[in-house]
Amino acid sequence: MKGHIRRRYAGAWSVILSGARADTGKQFQKWHTVRGTKKDAERELARLIHEYETGAYVAPVHLTVAEYMNQWLNDSAGMRIATRTFERWSQLVRTHIAPGIGKHKLTSLKPAHLEAFYRELLTSGRLSGKGGLSPRSVLLIHRVLHSAFQRAVRLGMLARNPCDQAEAPRADSKEQRVLNGEQVAALLESLGSSPIYMPVLLAITTGMRRGEICALLWKDVDLERGLLWVNRTFMETAGGLVLKEPKTARSRRQVALPAVAIAALRKHKAAHAELMLQLGQSGIEERFVCAWEDGRPVPPAYVTHRFIKELRRAGLPKVRFHDLRHSYATLLLGAGQDMKIVSEMLGHADIRTTYNIYSHVSEQMQRQAADKLDSVLTNARSPLQP
Incomplete structure (x- = not known):
């Protein structure tokens, strides 16, 4: 491979590579443009020849x-x-x-x-x-x-x-915003018969994502066993709502329901059944748990917008609806639940994701454990005491 440079106009040079194809022996030329000094063009020529000889050369593509x-x-x-x-x-x-x-x-x-x-x-x-x-x-x-x-x-x-080789900005780490137990109770009491009472309750008692909650069908809920299954989610697109599978295989999961959620779901299902009976409809198992009276699912966007208004009305801190999922995990971990179990209930693809998000809770739990050990040793009047 040979090459030479040719001045095009002030501050611009053509770098021309010349050689023969290995398979046919046919001569070819490749032209590159360099803006700068003659030295810049000579350096670029040397670089291109080296790339060609080492197999790293890429012919110019005339695309913007x-x-x-x-x-x-x-x-x-x-x-x-x-x-x-x-x-x-x-x-x-x-x-x-x-x-x-x-x-x-x-x-x-x-x-x-x-x-x-x-x-x-x-x-x-x-x-x-x-x-x-x-x-x-x-x-x-x-x-x-x-x-x-x-x-x-x-x-x-x-x-x-x-x-x-380009340095990108670092994303600011977001401070975790969650509601504590008292705030959660106040929110649920404030919601009363609001259309988003059930979405909020499910978020705080199961850790489900917004789209998963809105896509939940009654056939996915077993009130006798106190379990529900996350099998689908809603995704909002420019063309409207799209029902799809959860984001990962681990997102398709089984979640145990606490007694408060079971009782609320029983009452909610009975109201659905009564309404359907009045309308002469059947097949409640195929109906969305969070639905309007005509059976259409409550859209995820509506849940978000109404949630902001309800928080303001209840005088509670400004958090996102997704932060209820964080609140659920934080309350579980704070109560001593194992990180692996919490990860499974949240549907994280990897336990490292759970740890990265909730490491601050883990550190608090470790401090509490250390304090308990300190208390035990102190009460036992251990020879370790000064």
């Missing part, structure tokens, strides 16, 4: 980042990707990635371009033009780009992934 990202989205659409995830990726490409770095040539994109892009997003990335995106949002954009560019590397369109 925007063109490639749209191609990546089109190819991803046929794969097993959740609809909501695909919609989120498409939104990020359309609103941030394409406007921000879309005009760059795919093969010319450098880590420095990405870091400048991230800084711009952090300072002025909001679509309203008022302020920047959070570090967590910019990190998500970085991960989307990394995934897309990794495919380009695998297909031989890129020699390396520019995201690997």
